[in-house]
Amino acid sequence: MTLKTLEWKNNSVIMIDQTKLPNTLEFVTYTDFNQIADAIRTLVVRGAPAIGVSGAFGLALAALQSDAKEKDELINYLENAKKVLFETRPTAVNLAWGLQKIMQVAKMADTVDEIRKSVVETAKKMADEDVQINMSLGKNGSELFNDNDTVLTHCNAGALATVGYGTALGVIRATKESGKNIKVIVTETRPVQQGSRLTAFELKHDGFAVSLIPDTAVGYIMANKLVNKIVVGADRILRTGRVYNKIGTYQIATMAKQHNIPFYVAAPLSTFDLKSNPEDIIIEQRDSSEVTGIGDKKTAPDGIDVINPAFDMTPPELISGIITENGVAKPPYEDSIKKLFEAN
Numbered sequence: 001m002t003l004k005t006l007e008w009k010n011n012s013v014i015m016i017d018q019t020k021l022p023n024t025l026e027f028v029t030y031t032d033f034n035q036i037a038d039a040i041r042t043l044v045v046r047g048a049p050a051i052g053v054s055g056a057f058g059l060a061l062a063a064l065q066s067d068a069k070e071k072d073e074l075i076n077y078l079e080n081a082k083k084v085l086f087e088t089r090p091t092a093v094n095l096a097w098g099l100q101k102i103m104q105v106a107k108m109a110d111t112v113d114e115i116r117k118s119v120v121e122t123a124k125k126m127a128d129e130d131v132q133i134n135m136s137l138g139k140n141g142s143e144l145f146n147d148n149d150t151v152l153t154h155c156n157a158g159a160l161a162t163v164g165y166g167t168a169l170g171v172i173r174a175t176k177e178s179g180k181n182i183k184v185i186v187t188e189t190r191p192v193q194q195g196s197r198l199t200a201f202e203l204k205h206d207g208f209a210v211s212l213i214p215d216t217a218v219g220y221i222m223a224n225k226l227v228n229k230i231v232v233g234a235d236r237i238l239r240t241g242r243v244y245n246k247i248g249t250y251q252i253a254t255m256a257k258q259h260n261i262p263f264y265v266a267a268p269l270s271t272f273d274l275k276s277n278p279e280d281i282i283i284e285q286r287d288s289s290e291v292t293g294i295g296d297k298k299t300a301p302d303g304i305d306v307i308n309p310a311f312d313m314t315p316p317e318l319i320s321g322i323i324t325e326n327g328v329a330k331p332p333y334e335d336s337i338k339k340l341f342e343a344n
């Protein structure tokens with residue numbers, strides 16, 4: 001059975017603690033929006049769609065926590081909770097998308113009881129829809145993959161990065177479900193190791209043929225024809241087709257171009273940011289300790305200067321197609337992305 005990353009149960013949020021994987025599969029239960037903010041910040045939950053739905057669940061908890069008697073008072077409380085949740089991680093656009101959607105619903109309701117009811121229902125619906133969207137996206141993407149393909153993926157864009165099924169891994173799942181044989185190569189994804197800790201765990205758990213490689217072996221794998229397609233997720237996609245994803249994605253895409261290997265991105269429409277320009281995008285810089293050690297073990301000298309960006313940008317000319325629930329966008333992306341949204 002595929003893992004359920006997060007869910008709403010008995011007015012609380014239950015999620016897998018992804019910091020404990022792959023050693024233990026542990027679930028945590030939250031009833032306070034501040035706990036959800038901490039969970040996003042510390043990577044208990046991570047991955048663009050998963051933090052979008054977590055943000056929505058966080059606001060639903062806030063609506064239940066507040067003892068406001070008047071609509072304005074409750075909206076103010078929610079605005080404050082939204083700010084706390086929004087400031088946790090800056091790069092994935094899905095967080096803002098999830099928070100905005102809940103605030104819109106809250107503002108449309110008339111009474112505090114109606115607000116509470118509608119935000120909880122909307123957040124639950126967003127979680128259910130996430131799985132459905134990933135399944136449609138997976139089916140659309142599976143048509144690009146052939147029997148006996150070996151596919152490389154980076155970071156974790158799987159069930160663990162979403163509510164369930166996954167985006168890039170959703171495409172891989174749907175390809176297998178359509179009866180095609182598929183092998184997967186997973187990069188370790190330093191420094192936080194989402195590839196080895198999460199993707200390798202998830203694919204092995206679900207019975208896939210999977211090999212793990214160090215990030216530094218990507219060139220070797222491509223030069224020796226051990227892979228014939230790439231699929232990754234995304235944290236934000238601009239209207240021009242610029243893709244922001246886990247650090248290292250850009251060098252994989254560049255290397256794929258050098259070796260004529262198709263490079264695909266899989267993401268739901270909620271990952272697109274059609275308004276922002278490149279200069280508006282904030283690349284999250286994370287703590288130096290992620291680079292100066294592995295787990296509790298120090299692997300660098302004390303006091304060393306560290307540059308630790310969590311994401312990079314892959315330009316559209318390196319991307320063969322962007323797979324969504326509404327179809328696959330192909331270059332030129334300004335036109336094809338616009339059409340995907342018109343079909344909505």
Ligand code: RUB
Binds near residue numbers: 235310
């Ligand atoms: C996650 C990351 C993933 C995308 C996947 O980074 O870069 O590739 O979020 O998203 P982090 P999607 O672990 O730092 O959150 O599932 O939409 O493809």
